[in-house]
């Protein structure tokens with residue numbers, strides 16, 4: 001038996017603008033994870049893919065060509081120069097689906113790592129990220145690549161599409177609450193809506209993306225210097241810009257307002273928006289109050305995490 005896992009992720013700053021070449025910062029979230037486990041079976045049985053949480057079981061040979069599980073398995077096997085083993089590959093995940101926490105990329109990463117481990121081979125973070133990116137294209141349409149990158153590297157990343165990939169260290173601990181709005185956030189659709197807005201008013205959107213880019217650069221410095229208050233203020237500023245892009249929603253606005261009123265140092269949506277998550281940065285002593293306020297404002301659940 002071989003098993004491997006991968007964490008969830010959140011985008012701290014720069015979603016959407018990152019699709020248009022501006023920087024973004026994302027961090028792994030280790031409180032949630034996806035795990036892939038491979039158990040050998042008798043010769044001739046082929047490779048069965050079992051997604052326990054989704055109640056799915058399919059044999060690789062019968063899987064449709066764009067089945068995300070089959071795609072990552074095929075891509076990885078081709079990369080490793082191996083044929084499908086006779087085995088059962090079981091996937092489990094505690095990462096909420098379509099919630100902006102990178103569930104798809106984490107599942108793919110865990111599968112790629114487990115397959116490499118099964119054959120006694122190793123994949124570098126860059127190789128893993130590239131393999132997972134192929135699957136992200138199915139989920140997202142035109143993904144920037146930030147999800148596969150932060151999850152495969154497992155470290156905070158400063159990312160500019162097709163240009164810059166820098167992992168960096170945080171200068172302090174940043175306690176965050178991740179609040180689920182309960183509304184699914186279909187990344188492909190929201191990215192498409194921004195594309196429409198941009199086509200209709202390119203100058204306005206380019207200006208918004210530039211402003212996001214400035215926020216991201218300042219945020220990276222504040223993260224590296226451990227300036228918690230400055231990071232919070234920049235999160236709230238980023239949220240305002242996301243609102244102007246049209247990717248917030250009354251529910252997300254309400255969650256952000258509730259967190260700030262309860263004493264959060266900053267709050268914003270994270271990921272594609274319209275639904276999905278709100279993240280709130282909390283100071284010592286305010287975590288429980290803000291968590292209660294988020295639940296009272298309608299959050300389905302809150303995951304406390306410390307990014308450090």
Ligand code: PMV
Pocket residue numbers: 011014015016017018019099100101102140142143144145146147185187191270271272273
């Ligand atoms: O929904 P998520 O967390 O996978 O984030 C999407 C982030 C976008 O910037 C909106 C799209 C992208 O490909 O980067």
